Structures are given as structure tokens and as C-alpha cells.
Amino acid sequence: MLKVKDLVVNYGAIQAVKKVSFDVEQGEIVTLIGANGAGKSTLLHAISGLMRSTSGSITYLDHPIQKTAAPKIVRAGISQVPEGRHIFPGLSVQENLQMGAFLRRDRAQLAQTYQTVYNYFPILKKRRHQDAATLSGGEQQMLAMGRALMAHPKLMLLDEPSMGLAPIFINEIFDIIQAINQAGTTVLLIEQNAKQALKIADRGYVLASGQVKLSGTGAELLANPDVQKAYLGG
Amino acid sequence: MQTFGQQLINGLSLGSIYALLALGYTMVYGIIKLINFAHGDIYMLGAFWGYYSINYFHFNFILALLSAMLVCAVIGVVIEYFAYRPLRHSARITALITAIGVSFLLENGMSYLVGANARSFPQAIQVVTYHWLGLRISNVQILILGTACLLMVLLEVIIKKTKMGKAMRAVSVDPEAAQLVGINLNHTISFTFALGSAMAGAAGVLIGLYYNSIDPLMGMTPGIKAFVAAVIGGIGSVPGASVGGFIIGILETAVQAVGLSAYKDAVVYFVLIVILLVLPAGIFGKNVKEKV
Numbered sequence: 004m005l006k007v008k009d010l011v012v013n014y015g016a017i018q019a020v021k022k023v024s025f026d027v028e029q030g031e032i033v034t035l036i037g038a039n040g041a042g043k044s045t046l047l048h049a050i051s052g053l054m055r056s057t058s059g060s061i062t063y064l065d066h067p068i069q070k071t072a073a074p075k076i077v078r079a080g081i082s083q084v085p086e087g088r089h090i091f092p093g094l095s096v097q098e099n100l101q102m103g104a105f106l107r108r109d110r111a112q113l114a115q116t117y118q119t120v121y122n123y124f125p126i127l128k129k130r131r132h133q134d135a136a137t138l139s140g141g142e143q144q145m146l147a148m149g150r151a152l153m154a155h156p157k158l159m160l161l162d163e164p165s166m167g168l169a170p171i172f173i174n175e176i177f178d179i180i181q182a183i184n185q186a187g188t189t190v191l192l193i194e195q196n197a198k199q200a201l202k203i204a205d206r207g208y209v210l211a212s213g214q215v216k217l218s219g220t221g222a223e224l225l226a227n228p229d230v231q232k233a234y235l236g237g
Numbered sequence: 238m239q240t241f242g243q244q245l246i247n248g249l250s251l252g253s254i255y256a257l258l259a260l261g262y263t264m265v266y267g268i269i270k271l272i273n274f275a276h277g278d279i280y281m282l283g284a285f286w287g288y289y290s291i292n293y294f295h296f297n298f299i300l301a302l303l304s305a306m307l308v309c310a311v312i313g314v315v316i317e318y319f320a321y322r323p324l325r326h327s328a329r330i331t332a333l334i335t336a337i338g339v340s341f342l343l344e345n346g347m348s349y350l351v352g353a354n355a356r357s358f359p360q361a362i363q364v365v366t367y368h369w370l371g372l373r374i375s376n377v378q379i380l381i382l383g384t385a386c387l388l389m390v391l392l393e394v395i396i397k398k399t400k401m402g403k404a405m406r407a408v409s410v411d412p413e414a415a416q417l418v419g420i421n422l423n424h425t426i427s428f429t430f431a432l433g434s435a436m437a438g439a440a441g442v443l444i445g446l447y448y449n450s451i452d453p454l455m456g457m458t459p460g461i462k463a464f465v466a467a468v469i470g471g472i473g474s475v476p477g478a479s480v481g482g483f484i485i486g487i488l489e490t491a492v493q494a495v496g497l498s499a500y501k502d503a504v505v506y507f508v509l510i511v512i513l514l515v516l517p518a519g520i521f522g523k524n525v526k527e528k529v
């Protein structure tokens with residue numbers, strides 16, 4: 004479904020992503036793990052069209068998208084839940100969700116999508132008229148995920164959804180990621196919480212200093228001694 | 238008491254025009270963090286459009302107002318497209334200086350095209366003055382105040398209720414996240430310039446009716462005062478711009494009423510300084526530290 008090949012992304016003179024290749028098949032949960040500064044977010048920004056790559060290619064459903072503008076990427080079915088949530092303060096919870104559906108024209112099915120989102124995250128329904136800025140960190144993460152779901156994506160990119168959350172919220176978030184996947188959405192999950200990410204992932208890639216160092220199924224990587232030492236605290 | 242009421246009426250009429258202008262400053266600043274120094278000149282163009290459309294096309298007031306709004310909206314969008322968009326990723330000071338350049342271009346361009354002299358604005362409406370409780374209030378004043386308030390309410394509805402209005406707010410708080418939900422930044426910014434410039438165009442026609450006299454440099458001082466109004470209200474805040482506009486209008490007429498006409502502009506800046514000392518972010522501003 005998504006094929007990234009030899010991708011290079013720079014910030015001026017700084018090379019953040021150095022010839023990265025990986026792919027995501029339809030229906031999978033694929034995780035990219037790596038330490039701070041490994042280039043994970045940069046990679047997602049390139050896929051979402053917020054940053055231009057210097058070389059290499061990104062292919063989505065057999066179309067090259069490395070030069071496609073962000074709104075068209077969303078329209079094509081790729082939604083990102085950015086690192087740090089980036090909900091819209093000053094807009095209510097419901098308005099944030101409405102913005103998630105900005106490009107949708109199928110009004111009839113929209114009500115259905117709100118329903119789905121509120122089913123995943125009942126707290127959002129309860130808080131729908133509240134300013135999104137007043138939500139707790141965990142609730143904001145839910146809102147950011149709900150907002151991405153509103154576009155009805157085929158592929159969802161999640162950038163460290165568990166960052167800064169209490170363990171109880173983390174478990175809930177991971178459960179919902181699995182539920183979203185089971186409902187038919189392909190997931191590319193970026194995490195520093197490597198253990199939980201690898202547990203739910205079909206496959207994973209380990210990224211370090213802008214390069215893919217290892218790859219394998221979730222179980223393989225969990226069992227890999229190098230991975231255990233570097234990312235699983237053991 | 239009577240003079241107080243009279244000055245309040247005059248101040249509100251003038252203030253509503255500053256408020257309309259201040260809205261454009263604040264919306265554009267909110268979305269691209271640019272102080273659009275050419276905004277006062279859009280108001281001048283609106284006044285000139287009103288002048289020509291009434292004199293030569295025999296438009297009535299409503300038609301002159303609406304067409305001025307439309308024409309100015311288009312001009313605003315064109316200016317953004319050619320002058321500011323190419324500088325979107327440059328240092329802010331570059332865009333700021335460009336805005337000053339656009340302002341000079343419009344002022345001198347109009348002086349060249351139509352002449353620098355002042356001309357009298359056609360009276361599209363027969364002035365009738367009503368006397369009530371010893372106060373004098375003209376139908377033009379009522380019209381200005383009414384139109385301005387109607388436009389402000391309309392703008393508030395657009396910003397608060399419509400999808401484009403919400404997209405505007407989303408882009409002003411977080412342009413990256415806005416793109417991630419599929420909002421097109423360029424369209425949203427154009428939309429913002431269109432709205433702000435339409436308000437300026439309306440203000441230009443209204444001021445023509447009020448003061449009867451227009452010239453190519455008429456946008457300079459009101460432009461600066463409306464900018465001050467936007468800052469006093471809290472730059473980026475829409476209700477703040479309206480309130481700031483009324484404050485400046487009332488202040489200016491009050492200063493004139495007590496016989497200090499010569500100092501009316503100085504007082505405006507004095508109040509600006511005082512308010513910024515007490516409330517650095519303006520009356521409605523959020524107190525956020527800004528990286529410049």
C-alpha cells in the first residue's frame with residue numbers, strides 16, 4: 004500500500020532521513036521505533052506532504068506521492084495524528100472533528116463517522132461543546148486520533164500517540180489502535196514505547212540516525228537481543 | 238450631559254468605521270502574522286470605487302457599498318497573491334517592508350491616475366437630521382452605525398459558524414495541523430484577505446458619506462488608527478478589534494469636544510502606550526510570549 008524507497012529528507016544542511024526504505028501492506032500495523040532524533044517525525048512529514056524529500060520515492064497505492072501537496076494526500080486517504088497532538092485550541096471538540104472531515108463531501112456518511120469516533124472515544128462526545136484546549140493530555144490524544152479518523156483514512160499515520168500519557172491511557176490508546184486496524188484501516192505507528200508497539204505490530208523497523216537498522220515481524224524484533232538492549236530496557 | 242450624549246453618538250459613528258478597518262488588520266495578522274500596512278489604502282480604494290460608481294454608474298448606496306466590498310475583496314486577494322505570498326517563508330520584516338511598499342504604490346498610483354486633490358463624495362443619501370432629547374443625529378450616522386454593526390455580526394457568524402471560518406481559525410492557531418486535515422493554506426489565506434478587504438471597502442464608502450471628502454492619501458491616518466485599535470483590542474482578536482475601534486472613535490471625538498482638536502491623534506497614541514503598559518497583549522489578547 005505504501006512504499007518508501009531510498010528516501011532522503013534534509014533540513015537545510017542537516018540530513019534527517021538518510022536513504023530510508025520500508026513498506027506497509029494493506030491491513031497491517033507497521034511500527035517504526037527509534038530514539039529521539041532518529042528521523043521518525045521527519046519521515047511522516049514527508050509522507051504527509053508537509054516536507055519535500057531531496058531524493059527517493061514514496062509510492063502510495065501505486066502512485067508516486069513525494070511531490071503531492073498535503074491536502075491531496077489527505078484526500079487520497081492518508082491521515083496523520085501528529086506528534087504532540089496539535090489539536091486546534093479555541094475550537095470546540097466537535098469543531099476539531101469537523102475540521103478532520105474538512106475534505107469530505109459525502110454528508111450522508113459523515114454522521115456515521117462521528118458515531119464511530121464517539122464509540123471509540125465516548126469522552127469526546129461528552130466534551131463535544133468544550134474548547135479543545137481544556138481537555139487533558141490523554142483526551143487531547145483521543146481528539147487528535149478522532150480528528151484523523153474523521154477523514155475516513157485508508158492509512159493512518161500515528162506519531163508517538165502514547166507520549167506523555169499515564170499507563171492507563173496508554174493501554175486504552177493501544178487497544179483502540181488495534182480496533183481501528185481491525186475495522187479496516189492500515190496503520191503506520193511511530194513509537195518510543197517500543198515494547199507495546201511491537202506487541203501489536205505485524206512488522207516493525209528500527210530507525211537510528213536517519214537509517215533503518217533492523218526490520219522484522221513484531222515478535223522477531225521483540226525477541227532480538229539488540230532491540231531488547233537498546234529499546235526495551237533489558 | 239447633552240454634549241456627552243452628542244459626542245457619544247458622533248464617536249460611535251466614527252468608531253464603527255475604525256472597527257471595520259481594524260478587523261482586517263487583526264484577521265490578517267491572526268493568519269499570517271503580517272501587519273498589512275496597505276490595509277488603509279484598500280479603504281481608500283473602496284471610497285474611490287464608491288465615488289465613481291455613484292457618480293458614473295448611478296449606483297444607489299446599497300449597490301455602491303456591496304460592489305465596493307466585492308472590488309476591494311478582489312484587490313486584497315490580488316495583493317496577497319502577488320506581494321505577500323512569494324514572501325511567505327521569508328523573514329517577517331521582509332513582508333512588513335513589502336506591505337509598506339504596496340501602500341506607497343497604491344497611494345501614489347492613485348494620485349497619478351486620478352489626481353492628488355480631494356474631491357467631494359456624492360451624496361447618495363439625502364441627509365436628514367433628527368432631533369431627539371436635544372441630541373442631533375443624522376440618518377447617515379444611523380446608517381453608518383447600523384451597516385457597520387451588521388457587517389461585524391455577519392463577520393462574526395462567518396468566523397464562528399461556517400466551515401471556512403473555522404478553517405481560518407484552525408490555520409491561525411496551527412497551520413501545520415490544519416494542512417494535515419486537508420485545509421489548503423493558500424485558499425484560507427486568500428479568503429481571509431477577501432473578508433478583511435471587503436470590510437475595508439465598506440468602511441471607505443461609509444466614510445465618504447460621513448465626511449464627504451476623499452483623496453488618495455485618506456487611508457494613511459485612519460489606517461494607523463485602526464491598527465492602533467486592533468492592538469488595543471488585542472491583535473488577532475476579532476471582538477478586540479471591534480471594541481478597540483469604538484474606543485478610538487469615541488476618544489477622538491471626546492478630545493475634539495473638549496477643545497483639544499490639535500491633539501486628537503496624540504491622545505490616541507498616548508492611550509495606546511498606556512494600554513500596552515497595563516495590558517501588554519491588549520484588552521482581549523491572550524498573553525502569549527511571541528517569538529519574533
Ligand SMILES: Nc1ncnc2c1ncn2[C@@H]1O[C@H](COP(=O)(O)OP(=O)(O)OP(=O)(O)O)[C@@H](O)[C@H]1O
Pocket residue numbers: 014017018019037038039040041042043044045046086195
Ligand atoms: N525544523 C528542524 N530544523 C532543523 N533540524 C531539525 C528540524 N526538525 C528536526 N530536525 C532534526 O532532524 C533530526 C530528526 O528529527 P525528527 O523530529 O524527525 O526525530 P524523531 O525521530 O521524530 O525524534 P523524537 O522521537 O524526539 O520525536 C533530528 O536530528 C532533529 O534535530
Ligand SMILES: [Mg+2]
Pocket residue numbers: 043044045086162
Ligand atoms: Mg518525532
